[in-house]
Amino acid sequence: MLTGAPANIDPGAADGRLMLQVVGAMAEFERSVIMERTRAGLDAAEAQGHTGGRPSVVNEDVLTVARARKAKGESVSAIAKALGVSRATLYRHLGDDS
Structure with missing residues (x-):
């Protein structure tokens, strides 16, 4: 069970819905930033000749x-x-x- 400030958010009230939408939007934004940074890191590693994954046993x-x-x-x-x-x-x- 939630305690503290999050427990007092009433999703049935207008201000409660607004607060939940703001929190959801921030979470979505944060996830997008993480994906962009991960992709940039993988692209940079690939540009330097590094590849991910397990090495193949079949040559x-x-x-x-x-x-x-x-x-x-x-x-x-x-x-x-x-x-x-x-x-x-x-x-x-x-x-x-x-």
């Missing part, structure tokens, strides 16, 4: 081996197990080749 060498084994008829499950990656990761990187 070109692993992908070449996977494609060769797939061409020989080996199952994706067996290839994934041998290369130490998940089937989903392998399917994602093989794309239409699988």
